[in-house]
């Protein structure tokens with residue numbers, strides 16, 4: 001069995017690693033360099049609860065993947081020698097005073113508690129006792145102790161190291177143009193002037209998926225959604241858990257702050273539809289910095305260490321495309337993870353390996369099938 005994985009982001013590399021561990025011969029084809037795109041731009045929040053608005057298949061998949069992360073991080077360290085800084089520090093959601101503010105956090109706490117998930121509304125004294133700052137305009141707090149974080153750049157380094165140790169061929173500067181198809185199955189992929197034969201092809205091309213040639217009809221589209229983040233040195237970090245700041249009735253967070261173990265803090269993230277243009281914008285950076293500063297005035301003195309941007313692979317219906325294509329044998333999708341590809345990496349790799357090997361799935365993939 002020779003499996004060819006298209007794309008060396010976190011999804012493609014994690015899948016290739018698990019496939020190689022299962023004894024499959026794997027080739028990874030990457031247009032540029034491993035981790036050059038969304039996977040190195042991400043903040044790394046494992047926000048199974050904070051990223052969901054209620055019960056449904058995405059919540060179930062998110063919780064299943066969050067539960068796999070400790071083992072995944074442990075195995076990856078054993079295979080690569082790299083600690084990916086998996087921290088189950090929790091996420092503190094903060095509702096900001098807003099003229100149109102409603103009962104967003106109590107409502108969120110209620111649906112989570114009804115499902116038996118840990119979620120606790122805190123008062124200012126409890127938040128202060130946790131080591132987080134309390135500001136005049138902060139109205140409510142929701143503590144989600146089971147969400148966490150990893151450092152996605154360390155995960156990418158670890159995956160590339162683990163793949164090298166398993167002698168997996170990662171071909172860089174290898175842009176795939178399209179698929180080779182014969183009698184209802186995929187037989188390989190086409191690069192400029194070359195065909196690579198395969199028994200199975202895994203499409204893990206992130207935001208660029210819909211640009212691949214010869215793909216059969218799929219459940220939904222995958223489009224790029226631009227996001228940018230800023231890396232700050234605050235001296236002492238302003239918070240211990242990840243802070244997710246929300247305002248008004250809007251479910252989407254305004255900004256979030258992710259403290260790393262070494263004291264640096266990641267401030268994210270913008271969301272802009274600007275096609276495949278990846279560069280950061282002045283407006284995006286100013287919005288991010290001014291919103292964060294308005295909420296946490298002490299950030300004004302933080303040092304800006306770096307800033308970057310990436311393209312989230314946003315699917316048309318908000319769910320990733322996972323599993324074998326119903327019409328083309330040997331063609332498996334693992335793409336469209338939008339805001340949660342880091343969180344969803346362990347489960348995506350598992351179900352993709354099962355799809356390649358024709359094994360029974362532990363989760364119901366029906367809503368995610370391509």
Ligand SMILES: Cc1cc2nc3c(=O)[nH]c(=O)nc-3n(C[C@H](O)[C@H](O)[C@H](O)COP(=O)(O)OP(=O)(O)OC[C@H]3O[C@@H](n4cnc5c(N)ncnc54)[C@H](O)[C@@H]3O)c2cc1C
Pocket residue numbers: 006007008009010011012029030031032033034035036037038039040041042043044045046047174175176177204205206207208209212226227228229268269270309310311312313334335336337338339340341342343344
């Ligand atoms: C600013 C920002 C913050 C984020 N924060 C979080 C977060 O906190 N938590 C979380 O879970 N997720 C987060 N995400 C989302 C997460 O980064 C993505 O969902 C995830 O990285 C997707 O991984 P991927 O491997 O599918 O895509 P990518 O990392 O984009 O990899 C796809 C790869 O495919 C390659 N490729 C494309 N076309 C071809 C081709 N034709 N031939 C060969 N190779 C090809 C590309 O070059 C690329 O390397 C964030 C994203 C952004 C942009």
